[in-house]
Amino acid sequence: SKYFYNILMPFIQYRYFKKVHVIRTYHLFGIIPAVISRVFFGKKFIFNYAYDYFAFAKISRNYIQMIFFTVLMILTGFAAKIFVANKNHLSKFPKSKIVYLPNGVDTSFFKAKKNSSSSNAILSVGRLTKQKNFESLIHAMKGIKAKLLIVGQGELKKKLLMLAKANKVSVGIIGPVSHNQMPKFYQKAYIFVSWSLIEVHPKSLLEAMSSSLPIVATNVEGNKELIINKVNGLLCETSAESIRDSINRMIKDRGKAKMLGRRARLTVKNEYNLDTLLEREVQVLHQLGRNN
Secondary structure, three states, X not given: OHHHHHHHHHHHOHHHHOOOOEEEXXXXXXXXXXXXXXXXXXXXXXXXXXOOHHHHHHHOOOHHHHHHHHHHHHHHHHXXXXXEOOHHHHHHOOHHHEEEOOOOXXXXXXXXXXXXXXXXXXXXXXXXXXXXOHHHHHHHHOOOOOOEEEEOOOOOHHHHHHHHHHOOOOEEEEOOOOHHHHHHHHHHOOEEEEOOOOOOOOHHHHHHHHOOOOEEEEOOOOHHHHXXXXXXXXXXXXXXXXXXXHHHHHHHOHHHHHHHHHHHHHHHHHHOEHHHHHHHHHHHHHHHXXXX
């Protein structure tokens, strides 16, 4: 299985591991071979803390994962540096190891919308899981004269389509979709909705902001780090009534919606530009490599 391979990887692929100065791990599962390489071969590694793994597992009530992630988090102590995407999580790790590195967006790829659309199409992007809260979003869409397009895949697809039919909500679910094809979906949409119960630093929200889409997002961790209510988007509660009210406000006042979309793109260009963040990441990697 992949778990056994993670343990054996540094030994199986030793000819590659011995050549590197620094190992860059993505997500919590990647920490196992990195720690083994640190212990046996003295290789420094950087861990990427992408999201609150324990909280996500808790929402799904996956208690085995909760225990597993708790153990893996202890292993982060072997890391030389830790890239943290969300400022709220900086306190989880020693200050000497932290590098704040949020997710970034290629603003030249996710461009501002060319034309103002007369469509009321509402777009949401994400895995079809409980954490993304699409069931509540479908309930919220009841009575709104607009089509909801969800780009994503997962085990809840059939259940969501049945729920939409029962509530007479127009919903389309498309997926999987390659990353290169995503800009066209943002260009065709009128509003982007991030309706999650919890986030860390959502890439799809950043992409929508870069595309100058008006944003409606739940007032939860991750979303509220990117969206300032009534400044570059609208924040709402996780209830169907709250999201319905925010969507209707965007539909009725297109002038304000367009203004919020422009400000959202400006936020991304100023704070989450991919080129700038890549330079920061490479600088840390080079510095750590020189000190190895």
